[in-house]
Amino acid sequence: MENKNQALLFDRIQDNYNAFTTEWAALAPEELIEKAEEIYAVQMTKKHLMSCVDEQQAAWLLCYENPLEIMRDRWIAENGMEMVHDEDFSHALWAVMDCQDTERLYALAKEVEQSPDQDRPVTVREFIEKHQGVAYDMMTPGGYVYLTPEKAQLLLDGQSTKGHPGSPEYTLEIPAEELLEQEVVNARFSDGAWHLLSGYIHEMDMEQEQNPMEGVTLC
Structure with missing residues:
Protein backbone atom coordinates (compact mmCIF):
# COMPACT_ATOMS: atom_id res chain seq x y z
CA MET A 1 0.00 0.00 0.00
CA GLU A 2 1.35 3.41 -0.92
CA ASN A 3 1.43 6.08 1.79
CA LYS A 4 1.75 3.39 4.46
CA ASN A 5 3.67 5.78 6.72
CA GLN A 6 0.81 8.28 6.64
CA ALA A 7 -1.62 5.57 7.75
CA LEU A 8 0.76 4.52 10.55
CA LEU A 9 1.18 8.14 11.64
CA PHE A 10 -2.59 8.58 11.77
CA ASP A 11 -2.77 5.61 14.16
CA ARG A 12 0.15 6.88 16.26
CA ILE A 13 -1.47 10.31 16.62
CA GLN A 14 -4.74 8.69 17.68
CA ASP A 15 -2.88 6.69 20.36
CA ASN A 16 -1.13 9.87 21.52
CA TYR A 17 -4.47 11.69 21.68
CA ASN A 18 -6.08 8.90 23.71
CA ALA A 19 -3.21 9.12 26.20
CA PHE A 20 -3.71 12.87 26.51
CA THR A 21 -7.47 12.55 27.09
CA THR A 22 -6.84 9.94 29.81
CA GLU A 23 -4.45 12.38 31.49
CA TRP A 24 -6.96 15.25 31.24
CA ALA A 25 -9.75 13.14 32.72
CA ALA A 26 -7.79 12.82 35.96
CA LEU A 27 -7.31 16.57 36.39
CA ALA A 28 -9.27 18.87 38.66
CA PRO A 29 -11.34 21.66 37.01
CA GLU A 30 -8.84 24.37 37.92
CA GLU A 31 -6.01 22.29 36.43
CA LEU A 32 -7.97 21.89 33.21
CA ILE A 33 -8.37 25.65 33.01
CA GLU A 34 -4.61 26.08 33.36
CA LYS A 35 -4.08 23.60 30.54
CA ALA A 36 -6.66 25.19 28.22
CA GLU A 37 -4.09 26.35 25.68
CA GLU A 38 -2.36 22.97 25.63
CA ILE A 39 -5.66 21.10 25.24
CA TYR A 40 -6.78 23.36 22.41
CA ALA A 41 -3.43 22.95 20.67
CA VAL A 42 -3.63 19.15 20.91
CA GLN A 43 -7.11 19.19 19.39
CA MET A 44 -6.02 21.53 16.59
CA THR A 45 -2.99 19.40 15.82
CA LYS A 46 -4.96 16.16 15.73
CA LYS A 47 -7.58 17.70 13.46
CA HIS A 48 -5.34 19.37 10.87
CA LEU A 49 -1.85 17.86 10.90
CA MET A 50 -2.52 14.91 8.59
CA SER A 51 -3.66 17.24 5.82
CA CYS A 52 -0.15 18.75 5.69
CA VAL A 53 2.04 15.64 5.99
CA ASP A 54 3.54 13.80 3.04
CA GLU A 55 4.96 10.27 3.15
CA GLN A 56 8.54 11.34 3.89
CA GLN A 57 7.47 13.68 6.69
CA ALA A 58 5.26 10.95 8.16
CA ALA A 59 8.25 8.58 8.25
CA TRP A 60 10.26 11.24 10.13
CA LEU A 61 7.52 11.83 12.70
CA LEU A 62 7.16 8.09 13.27
CA CYS A 63 10.71 8.09 14.62
CA TYR A 64 9.28 9.76 17.75
CA GLU A 65 7.14 8.24 20.46
CA ASN A 66 4.71 11.18 20.61
CA PRO A 67 4.59 13.20 17.37
CA LEU A 68 1.36 14.82 18.57
CA GLU A 69 3.24 16.34 21.51
CA ILE A 70 6.01 17.62 19.25
CA MET A 71 3.63 19.33 16.85
CA ARG A 72 1.46 20.62 19.70
CA ASP A 73 4.42 22.40 21.27
CA ARG A 74 5.50 23.92 17.97
CA TRP A 75 1.97 25.06 17.15
CA ILE A 76 1.73 26.79 20.54
CA ALA A 77 5.07 28.51 19.91
CA GLU A 78 3.84 29.83 16.57
CA ASN A 79 0.13 30.32 17.30
CA GLY A 80 -0.42 31.09 20.98
CA MET A 81 -3.97 31.51 22.24
CA GLU A 82 -3.76 35.28 21.73
CA MET A 83 -2.54 35.00 18.14
CA VAL A 84 -4.28 34.18 14.87
CA HIS A 85 -4.87 30.44 14.72
CA ASP A 86 -3.24 28.96 11.67
CA GLU A 87 -4.63 25.56 10.62
CA ASP A 88 -1.81 25.01 8.15
CA PHE A 89 0.90 23.05 9.97
CA SER A 90 3.34 23.11 7.04
CA HIS A 91 5.64 25.72 8.58
CA ALA A 92 5.48 24.17 12.05
CA LEU A 93 6.37 20.81 10.56
CA TRP A 94 9.29 22.25 8.63
CA ALA A 95 10.49 23.99 11.80
CA VAL A 96 10.59 20.86 13.99
CA MET A 97 12.26 18.82 11.25
CA ASP A 98 14.89 21.52 10.83
CA CYS A 99 15.47 21.96 14.56
CA GLN A 100 18.55 20.11 15.81
CA ASP A 101 17.14 20.00 19.35
CA THR A 102 14.03 17.98 18.47
CA GLU A 103 15.78 14.64 18.99
CA ARG A 104 17.22 15.85 22.30
CA LEU A 105 13.91 17.19 23.64
CA TYR A 106 11.55 14.38 22.67
CA ALA A 107 11.60 10.62 23.20
CA LEU A 108 12.38 8.48 20.19
CA ALA A 109 10.02 5.66 19.39
CA LYS A 110 11.04 2.22 20.57
CA GLU A 111 12.21 0.01 17.75
CA VAL A 112 9.46 -2.26 16.52
CA GLU A 113 10.32 -5.53 14.84
CA GLN A 114 8.89 -5.82 11.36
CA SER A 115 6.21 -8.45 11.10
CA PRO A 116 6.76 -11.17 8.50
CA ASP A 117 3.57 -10.21 6.64
CA GLN A 118 4.06 -6.46 6.72
CA ASP A 119 4.12 -6.25 2.91
CA ARG A 120 1.00 -8.32 2.34
CA PRO A 121 -2.02 -6.50 0.87
CA VAL A 122 -4.16 -4.46 3.28
CA THR A 123 -7.82 -5.05 2.53
CA TYR A 200 -8.60 -6.43 -6.73
CA ILE A 201 -5.95 -8.56 -5.05
CA HIS A 202 -4.04 -10.64 -7.58
CA GLU A 203 -2.86 -13.72 -5.73
CA MET A 204 -0.32 -16.12 -7.18
CA ASP A 205 -0.26 -19.75 -6.21
CA MET A 206 3.44 -20.04 -5.39
CA GLU A 207 3.25 -23.83 -5.22
CA GLN A 208 2.00 -24.04 -8.80
CA GLU A 209 4.28 -21.34 -10.12
CA GLN A 210 6.92 -23.08 -12.19
CA ASN A 211 10.51 -22.22 -11.53
CA PRO A 212 12.14 -21.19 -14.85
CA MET A 213 15.14 -23.36 -13.96
CA GLU A 214 13.08 -26.38 -12.98
CA GLY A 215 13.95 -29.46 -14.97
CA VAL A 216 17.12 -27.91 -16.40
CA THR A 217 20.32 -29.84 -15.80
CA LEU A 218 23.41 -27.75 -15.38
CA CYS A 219 26.68 -29.28 -16.51
Missing part, protein backbone atom coordinates in the same frame (compact mmCIF):
# COMPACT_ATOMS: atom_id res chain seq x y z
CA VAL A 124 -10.52 -2.40 2.62
CA ARG A 125 -12.10 -4.35 5.49
CA GLU A 126 -8.91 -4.21 7.55
CA PHE A 127 -8.36 -0.54 6.79
CA ILE A 128 -11.87 0.52 7.81
CA GLU A 129 -11.76 -1.61 10.96
CA LYS A 130 -8.47 0.07 11.90
CA HIS A 131 -9.60 3.64 11.12
CA GLN A 132 -13.18 3.97 12.30
CA GLY A 133 -15.14 7.13 12.93
CA VAL A 134 -14.13 8.98 9.74
CA ALA A 135 -15.45 9.21 6.19
CA TYR A 136 -14.03 7.40 3.14
CA ASP A 137 -13.86 8.83 -0.36
CA MET A 138 -12.96 5.84 -2.53
CA MET A 139 -12.05 5.13 -6.13
CA THR A 140 -12.72 1.41 -6.70
CA PRO A 141 -12.86 -0.92 -9.73
CA GLY A 142 -16.65 -0.76 -9.40
CA GLY A 143 -16.82 3.03 -9.37
CA TYR A 144 -16.60 5.95 -6.95
CA VAL A 145 -17.86 5.27 -3.43
CA TYR A 146 -18.35 7.72 -0.56
CA LEU A 147 -18.91 6.31 2.90
CA THR A 148 -19.89 8.26 5.98
CA PRO A 149 -18.73 6.67 9.27
CA GLU A 150 -22.22 5.21 9.62
CA LYS A 151 -22.24 3.74 6.09
CA ALA A 152 -18.76 2.32 6.65
CA GLN A 153 -20.05 0.43 9.69
CA LEU A 154 -23.02 -0.87 7.71
CA LEU A 155 -20.60 -2.08 5.07
CA LEU A 156 -18.64 -3.98 7.72
CA ASP A 157 -21.93 -5.48 8.88
CA GLY A 158 -22.46 -6.90 5.39
CA GLN A 159 -24.73 -4.28 3.81
CA SER A 160 -24.01 -3.42 0.19
CA THR A 161 -23.23 0.17 -0.74
CA LYS A 162 -23.72 2.39 -3.76
CA GLY A 163 -21.16 3.63 -6.25
CA HIS A 164 -21.11 5.32 -9.63
CA PRO A 165 -18.75 5.29 -12.64
CA GLY A 166 -18.22 9.05 -12.55
CA SER A 167 -21.75 10.40 -12.67
CA PRO A 168 -24.06 9.98 -9.65
CA GLU A 169 -27.07 9.50 -11.96
CA TYR A 170 -25.70 6.09 -12.94
CA THR A 171 -25.67 4.64 -9.42
CA LEU A 172 -24.92 0.95 -9.04
CA GLU A 173 -24.99 -1.49 -6.15
CA ILE A 174 -21.65 -2.84 -4.89
CA PRO A 175 -21.81 -5.96 -2.66
CA ALA A 176 -20.10 -5.62 0.70
CA GLU A 177 -17.78 -8.60 0.23
CA GLU A 178 -16.67 -7.44 -3.21
CA LEU A 179 -15.55 -4.08 -1.83
CA LEU A 180 -14.25 -5.22 1.55
CA GLU A 181 -11.91 -7.83 0.08
CA GLN A 182 -10.23 -5.40 -2.30
CA GLU A 183 -6.70 -4.18 -1.63
CA VAL A 184 -6.00 -0.61 -0.51
CA VAL A 185 -3.50 0.57 -3.10
CA ASN A 186 -3.20 4.17 -1.94
CA ALA A 187 -4.43 6.00 1.17
CA ARG A 188 -4.33 9.72 1.89
CA PHE A 189 -6.03 11.58 4.75
CA SER A 190 -7.29 15.13 4.27
CA ASP A 191 -10.33 17.26 5.13
CA GLY A 192 -11.50 14.74 7.71
CA ALA A 193 -11.69 11.80 5.30
CA TRP A 194 -9.54 8.99 3.97
CA HIS A 195 -9.14 9.14 0.20
CA LEU A 196 -8.58 5.55 -0.93
CA LEU A 197 -7.70 3.88 -4.20
CA SER A 198 -8.59 0.20 -4.13
CA GLY A 199 -8.12 -2.70 -6.50
Whole structure:
Protein backbone atom coordinates (compact mmCIF):
# COMPACT_ATOMS: atom_id res chain seq x y z
CA MET A 1 0.00 0.00 0.00
CA GLU A 2 1.35 3.41 -0.92
CA ASN A 3 1.43 6.08 1.79
CA LYS A 4 1.75 3.39 4.46
CA ASN A 5 3.67 5.78 6.72
CA GLN A 6 0.81 8.28 6.64
CA ALA A 7 -1.62 5.57 7.75
CA LEU A 8 0.76 4.52 10.55
CA LEU A 9 1.18 8.14 11.64
CA PHE A 10 -2.59 8.58 11.77
CA ASP A 11 -2.77 5.61 14.16
CA ARG A 12 0.15 6.88 16.26
CA ILE A 13 -1.47 10.31 16.62
CA GLN A 14 -4.74 8.69 17.68
CA ASP A 15 -2.88 6.69 20.36
CA ASN A 16 -1.13 9.87 21.52
CA TYR A 17 -4.47 11.69 21.68
CA ASN A 18 -6.08 8.90 23.71
CA ALA A 19 -3.21 9.12 26.20
CA PHE A 20 -3.71 12.87 26.51
CA THR A 21 -7.47 12.55 27.09
CA THR A 22 -6.84 9.94 29.81
CA GLU A 23 -4.45 12.38 31.49
CA TRP A 24 -6.96 15.25 31.24
CA ALA A 25 -9.75 13.14 32.72
CA ALA A 26 -7.79 12.82 35.96
CA LEU A 27 -7.31 16.57 36.39
CA ALA A 28 -9.27 18.87 38.66
CA PRO A 29 -11.34 21.66 37.01
CA GLU A 30 -8.84 24.37 37.92
CA GLU A 31 -6.01 22.29 36.43
CA LEU A 32 -7.97 21.89 33.21
CA ILE A 33 -8.37 25.65 33.01
CA GLU A 34 -4.61 26.08 33.36
CA LYS A 35 -4.08 23.60 30.54
CA ALA A 36 -6.66 25.19 28.22
CA GLU A 37 -4.09 26.35 25.68
CA GLU A 38 -2.36 22.97 25.63
CA ILE A 39 -5.66 21.10 25.24
CA TYR A 40 -6.78 23.36 22.41
CA ALA A 41 -3.43 22.95 20.67
CA VAL A 42 -3.63 19.15 20.91
CA GLN A 43 -7.11 19.19 19.39
CA MET A 44 -6.02 21.53 16.59
CA THR A 45 -2.99 19.40 15.82
CA LYS A 46 -4.96 16.16 15.73
CA LYS A 47 -7.58 17.70 13.46
CA HIS A 48 -5.34 19.37 10.87
CA LEU A 49 -1.85 17.86 10.90
CA MET A 50 -2.52 14.91 8.59
CA SER A 51 -3.66 17.24 5.82
CA CYS A 52 -0.15 18.75 5.69
CA VAL A 53 2.04 15.64 5.99
CA ASP A 54 3.54 13.80 3.04
CA GLU A 55 4.96 10.27 3.15
CA GLN A 56 8.54 11.34 3.89
CA GLN A 57 7.47 13.68 6.69
CA ALA A 58 5.26 10.95 8.16
CA ALA A 59 8.25 8.58 8.25
CA TRP A 60 10.26 11.24 10.13
CA LEU A 61 7.52 11.83 12.70
CA LEU A 62 7.16 8.09 13.27
CA CYS A 63 10.71 8.09 14.62
CA TYR A 64 9.28 9.76 17.75
CA GLU A 65 7.14 8.24 20.46
CA ASN A 66 4.71 11.18 20.61
CA PRO A 67 4.59 13.20 17.37
CA LEU A 68 1.36 14.82 18.57
CA GLU A 69 3.24 16.34 21.51
CA ILE A 70 6.01 17.62 19.25
CA MET A 71 3.63 19.33 16.85
CA ARG A 72 1.46 20.62 19.70
CA ASP A 73 4.42 22.40 21.27
CA ARG A 74 5.50 23.92 17.97
CA TRP A 75 1.97 25.06 17.15
CA ILE A 76 1.73 26.79 20.54
CA ALA A 77 5.07 28.51 19.91
CA GLU A 78 3.84 29.83 16.57
CA ASN A 79 0.13 30.32 17.30
CA GLY A 80 -0.42 31.09 20.98
CA MET A 81 -3.97 31.51 22.24
CA GLU A 82 -3.76 35.28 21.73
CA MET A 83 -2.54 35.00 18.14
CA VAL A 84 -4.28 34.18 14.87
CA HIS A 85 -4.87 30.44 14.72
CA ASP A 86 -3.24 28.96 11.67
CA GLU A 87 -4.63 25.56 10.62
CA ASP A 88 -1.81 25.01 8.15
CA PHE A 89 0.90 23.05 9.97
CA SER A 90 3.34 23.11 7.04
CA HIS A 91 5.64 25.72 8.58
CA ALA A 92 5.48 24.17 12.05
CA LEU A 93 6.37 20.81 10.56
CA TRP A 94 9.29 22.25 8.63
CA ALA A 95 10.49 23.99 11.80
CA VAL A 96 10.59 20.86 13.99
CA MET A 97 12.26 18.82 11.25
CA ASP A 98 14.89 21.52 10.83
CA CYS A 99 15.47 21.96 14.56
CA GLN A 100 18.55 20.11 15.81
CA ASP A 101 17.14 20.00 19.35
CA THR A 102 14.03 17.98 18.47
CA GLU A 103 15.78 14.64 18.99
CA ARG A 104 17.22 15.85 22.30
CA LEU A 105 13.91 17.19 23.64
CA TYR A 106 11.55 14.38 22.67
CA ALA A 107 11.60 10.62 23.20
CA LEU A 108 12.38 8.48 20.19
CA ALA A 109 10.02 5.66 19.39
CA LYS A 110 11.04 2.22 20.57
CA GLU A 111 12.21 0.01 17.75
CA VAL A 112 9.46 -2.26 16.52
CA GLU A 113 10.32 -5.53 14.84
CA GLN A 114 8.89 -5.82 11.36
CA SER A 115 6.21 -8.45 11.10
CA PRO A 116 6.76 -11.17 8.50
CA ASP A 117 3.57 -10.21 6.64
CA GLN A 118 4.06 -6.46 6.72
CA ASP A 119 4.12 -6.25 2.91
CA ARG A 120 1.00 -8.32 2.34
CA PRO A 121 -2.02 -6.50 0.87
CA VAL A 122 -4.16 -4.46 3.28
CA THR A 123 -7.82 -5.05 2.53
CA VAL A 124 -10.52 -2.40 2.62
CA ARG A 125 -12.10 -4.35 5.49
CA GLU A 126 -8.91 -4.21 7.55
CA PHE A 127 -8.36 -0.54 6.79
CA ILE A 128 -11.87 0.52 7.81
CA GLU A 129 -11.76 -1.61 10.96
CA LYS A 130 -8.47 0.07 11.90
CA HIS A 131 -9.60 3.64 11.12
CA GLN A 132 -13.18 3.97 12.30
CA GLY A 133 -15.14 7.13 12.93
CA VAL A 134 -14.13 8.98 9.74
CA ALA A 135 -15.45 9.21 6.19
CA TYR A 136 -14.03 7.40 3.14
CA ASP A 137 -13.86 8.83 -0.36
CA MET A 138 -12.96 5.84 -2.53
CA MET A 139 -12.05 5.13 -6.13
CA THR A 140 -12.72 1.41 -6.70
CA PRO A 141 -12.86 -0.92 -9.73
CA GLY A 142 -16.65 -0.76 -9.40
CA GLY A 143 -16.82 3.03 -9.37
CA TYR A 144 -16.60 5.95 -6.95
CA VAL A 145 -17.86 5.27 -3.43
CA TYR A 146 -18.35 7.72 -0.56
CA LEU A 147 -18.91 6.31 2.90
CA THR A 148 -19.89 8.26 5.98
CA PRO A 149 -18.73 6.67 9.27
CA GLU A 150 -22.22 5.21 9.62
CA LYS A 151 -22.24 3.74 6.09
CA ALA A 152 -18.76 2.32 6.65
CA GLN A 153 -20.05 0.43 9.69
CA LEU A 154 -23.02 -0.87 7.71
CA LEU A 155 -20.60 -2.08 5.07
CA LEU A 156 -18.64 -3.98 7.72
CA ASP A 157 -21.93 -5.48 8.88
CA GLY A 158 -22.46 -6.90 5.39
CA GLN A 159 -24.73 -4.28 3.81
CA SER A 160 -24.01 -3.42 0.19
CA THR A 161 -23.23 0.17 -0.74
CA LYS A 162 -23.72 2.39 -3.76
CA GLY A 163 -21.16 3.63 -6.25
CA HIS A 164 -21.11 5.32 -9.63
CA PRO A 165 -18.75 5.29 -12.64
CA GLY A 166 -18.22 9.05 -12.55
CA SER A 167 -21.75 10.40 -12.67
CA PRO A 168 -24.06 9.98 -9.65
CA GLU A 169 -27.07 9.50 -11.96
CA TYR A 170 -25.70 6.09 -12.94
CA THR A 171 -25.67 4.64 -9.42
CA LEU A 172 -24.92 0.95 -9.04
CA GLU A 173 -24.99 -1.49 -6.15
CA ILE A 174 -21.65 -2.84 -4.89
CA PRO A 175 -21.81 -5.96 -2.66
CA ALA A 176 -20.10 -5.62 0.70
CA GLU A 177 -17.78 -8.60 0.23
CA GLU A 178 -16.67 -7.44 -3.21
CA LEU A 179 -15.55 -4.08 -1.83
CA LEU A 180 -14.25 -5.22 1.55
CA GLU A 181 -11.91 -7.83 0.08
CA GLN A 182 -10.23 -5.40 -2.30
CA GLU A 183 -6.70 -4.18 -1.63
CA VAL A 184 -6.00 -0.61 -0.51
CA VAL A 185 -3.50 0.57 -3.10
CA ASN A 186 -3.20 4.17 -1.94
CA ALA A 187 -4.43 6.00 1.17
CA ARG A 188 -4.33 9.72 1.89
CA PHE A 189 -6.03 11.58 4.75
CA SER A 190 -7.29 15.13 4.27
CA ASP A 191 -10.33 17.26 5.13
CA GLY A 192 -11.50 14.74 7.71
CA ALA A 193 -11.69 11.80 5.30
CA TRP A 194 -9.54 8.99 3.97
CA HIS A 195 -9.14 9.14 0.20
CA LEU A 196 -8.58 5.55 -0.93
CA LEU A 197 -7.70 3.88 -4.20
CA SER A 198 -8.59 0.20 -4.13
CA GLY A 199 -8.12 -2.70 -6.50
CA TYR A 200 -8.60 -6.43 -6.73
CA ILE A 201 -5.95 -8.56 -5.05
CA HIS A 202 -4.04 -10.64 -7.58
CA GLU A 203 -2.86 -13.72 -5.73
CA MET A 204 -0.32 -16.12 -7.18
CA ASP A 205 -0.26 -19.75 -6.21
CA MET A 206 3.44 -20.04 -5.39
CA GLU A 207 3.25 -23.83 -5.22
CA GLN A 208 2.00 -24.04 -8.80
CA GLU A 209 4.28 -21.34 -10.12
CA GLN A 210 6.92 -23.08 -12.19
CA ASN A 211 10.51 -22.22 -11.53
CA PRO A 212 12.14 -21.19 -14.85
CA MET A 213 15.14 -23.36 -13.96
CA GLU A 214 13.08 -26.38 -12.98
CA GLY A 215 13.95 -29.46 -14.97
CA VAL A 216 17.12 -27.91 -16.40
CA THR A 217 20.32 -29.84 -15.80
CA LEU A 218 23.41 -27.75 -15.38
CA CYS A 219 26.68 -29.28 -16.51
